[in-house]
Amino acid sequence: MNAPAKQLDADTREISYSEAIREAMGLALERDERVVLMGEDIGVYGGAFQVTGDLVERFGTDRVMDTPISELGGAGVAVGAALTGLRPIFEFQFSDFAALAMEQIVNQAAKMRYMLGGEASVPVVFRMPAGSGTGAAAQHSQSFEAWFGHVPGLKVVQPSTPEDAKGLLLAALEDPDPVVMFEHKLLYKMKGHVPEGWYTTPIGKAAIRRDGKDVTIVASAIMVHRALAAAEKLAEEGIEAEVIDLRSVRPIDRDTIIGSVRKTGKLLCVYEGVRTLGVGAEISAMIAESEAFDYLDAPIQRLGGAEAPIPYNPDLEKAAVPQTPDIEVAARRLARREV
Amino acid sequence: MTDDNRPFAIRNYDPARLRDALRKMYLIRFFEEGAEDSYMRGLIHGTMHLSIGQEASAVASCMGLTDEDKITSTHRGHGHCIAKGAEVRRMFAEFFGKEEGYCHGRGGSMHIADVTRGNLGANGIVGGGLPIAVGAGLTAKRLNTGAVAICFFGDGANNEGAFHEALNMAAIWKLPVVFICENNKYGMSTSTERSTAVKNIAERAVAYAMPGHTVDGNDFSAVAETVEAAIARARAGEGPSLIENLTYRWRGHSKSDRNRYRTKQEIDEWMARDPIQRFRAELIEHGVLDESEAEKVIAEARQEVEAGIEFAKSGTAPRISDLAKYVYAEENA
Numbered sequence: 166m167n168a169p170a171k172q173l174d175a176d177t178r179e180i181s182y183s184e185a186i187r188e189a190m191g192l193a194l195e196r197d198e199r200v201v202l203m204g205e206d207i208g209v210y211g212g213a214f215q216v217t218g219d220l221v222e223r224f225g226t227d228r229v230m231d232t233p234i235s236e237l238g239g240a241g242v243a244v245g246a247a248l249t250g251l252r253p254i255f256e257f258q259f260s261d262f263a264a265l266a267m268e269q270i271v272n273q274a275a276k277m278r279y280m281l282g283g284e285a286s287v288p289v290v291f292r293m294p295a296g297s298g299t300g301a302a303a304q305h306s307q308s309f310e311a312w313f314g315h316v317p318g319l320k321v322v323q324p325s326t327p328e329d330a331k332g333l334l335l336a337a338l339e340d341p342d343p344v345v346m347f348e349h350k351l352l353y354k355m356k357g358h359v360p361e362g363w364y365t366t367p368i369g370k371a372a373i374r375r376d377g378k379d380v381t382i383v384a385s386a387i388m389v390h391r392a393l394a395a396a397e398k399l400a401e402e403g404i405e406a407e408v409i410d411l412r413s414v415r416p417i418d419r420d421t422i423i424g425s426v427r428k429t430g431k432l433l434c435v436y437e438g439v440r441t442l443g444v445g446a447e448i449s450a451m452i453a454e455s456e457a458f459d460y461l462d463a464p465i466q467r468l469g470g471a472e473a474p475i476p477y478n479p480d481l482e483k484a485a486v487p488q489t490p491d492i493e494v495a496a497r498r499l500a501r502r503e504v
Numbered sequence: 505m506t507d508d509n510r511p512f513a514i515r516n517y518d519p520a521r522l523r524d525a526l527r528k529m530y531l532i533r534f535f536e537e538g539a540e541d542s543y544m545r546g547l548i549h550g551t552m553h554l555s556i557g558q559e560a561s562a563v564a565s566c567m568g569l570t571d572e573d574k575i576t577s578t579h580r581g582h583g584h585c586i587a588k589g590a591e592v593r594r595m596f597a598e599f600f601g602k603e604e605g606y607c608h609g610r611g612g613s614m615h616i617a618d619v620t621r622g623n624l625g626a627n628g629i630v631g632g633g634l635p636i637a638v639g640a641g642l643t644a645k646r647l648n649t650g651a652v653a654i655c656f657f658g659d660g661a662n663n664e665g666a667f668h669e670a671l672n673m674a675a676i677w678k679l680p681v682v683f684i685c686e687n688n689k690y691g692m693s694t695s696t697e698r699s700t701a702v703k704n705i706a707e708r709a710v711a712y713a714m715p716g717h718t719v720d721g722n723d724f725s726a727v728a729e730t731v732e733a734a735i736a737r738a739r740a741g742e743g744p745s746l747i748e749n750l751t752y753r754w755r756g757h758s759k760s761d762r763n764r765y766r767t768k769q770e771i772d773e774w775m776a777r778d779p780i781q782r783f784r785a786e787l788i789e790h791g792v793l794d795e796s797e798a799e800k801v802i803a804e805a806r807q808e809v810e811a812g813i814e815f816a817k818s819g820t821a822p823r824i825s826d827l828a829k830y831v832y833a834e835e836n837a
Contacts, residue, residue, distance in 0.1 A: 244639055
């Protein structure tokens, strides 16, 4: 934190996931007068996770707006502003609180273009700090991406790296339709290479983070990093896992996943949301229905969140979502066709 | 101040505008009767919520608006749509589910909108439009457009959390929004006496430090005067107002209503206070038009409605293959 600023060239510059998001918002505020940030305590407080940070000092309270604690109304104001010409980025303090605003996101934002026969556009971005691992228990730790992914009219993204966090946020901002971005809280401090300036990461495109021939692991958000760590372990045993970073829950990148499963013949889905009816359930069904089915030589496997709220006790909390050893064990058994 | 004791509308609008306001009120009445009749004949499916008896509230509230100003409307929104300038033939086409409709047949009665004229749409969710109107006010203020947003909602919506959140935000940010509660006494079957702790919904304005006014919603002049003042206040940057137009829907809540929660006597009493007849009598009394001119306005409105129904009947059905069109911008083409 207090280290002297280093001069880094553009190819090696590393900043954190939260800094990358802030940089994207700063660029957007600079470039487009219509962009406004809205949310609870995003001004002088800097946001509950310090993502907006000093943006209020740079752009003022008219552009970086603290809202009252009014999730439904706040989200609705963002929807109405987007419908009439602004480009709002609305931060939920925790994605769990979006439950208070489902009406505006699901019934209004997602359906407005369709209900009005293409005569309206709602270019709003909802930012959602999500996930467990912070000891915040059942109402501050959930992973709702499948909820929103179930709604036609929304796009849902889940960046796992600082580079994608910036690129997907700028892509969301350029998108004429509502985009929900899930930001995993444990990733906020993660550092990584982030290009300077304005760039976008395409919504709907997965990324292959590691090539492998033996088993395909499709993971999202923090699970990508756990899957990569598990893959390193497995490599020591000669098992080569291919790790796909989903990046976008809606739309899902069918081609990349199907192509990988055709190559490896084995699929493990790893996601933090509740396992039943989750993102991995959709991917499993998608593969079962696709041409990749004929290439499967073991049953599809899923690792997801427990069928329980996120508990407070740290050991229980860890046990509630997939961890690196869980992925390692599941992928090994799958690779060895022990399932 | 003048010693002119004539009603506000007569004093403030020229005869052409007054005549047009009367025409719009008849248009709303005949449109809804036509829609109801088409529904009975099986030409329109689904359901609809008729505002017959509430026409003054819709038309008078929109007198001070331009196409740049926005409105948000409700499930009982046909009147607002016409008041804001929509063409009835495209409204009928929408009700008939045709491509020529305002929403290309995807929205129907409950989502009818006319964005080019600033009507951001009816809404199927009670209270759904309240925060959206505040958002429209935020855009107007941020981009300095000088526009205002009028937010229509019913007495039912005043007990939704969205009402509280929306009015509070409009007030703290001094946004150019006029909240117009059309209090027709019943949220579906539940009377305001049973659902609402205050006697007059406008009393709730106190909680948001904004002016609140309860008005006879069937009195065109009273509504126009109150709303025009609130619009002027909003345009001057002085913030939002809450206006309660007391009115009554002659028909039931929707097509499933058997009217078991109110008496025939009550309905008859309100029908005797027909806002259209009152406004028409006012215009004749003050010499804006005579009986034969009023009959001409009626004939014009009837003719427009009949032509609208014919237009809708001959409209184009959407292709089944276009089911997912308009979900995302990419699929608009």
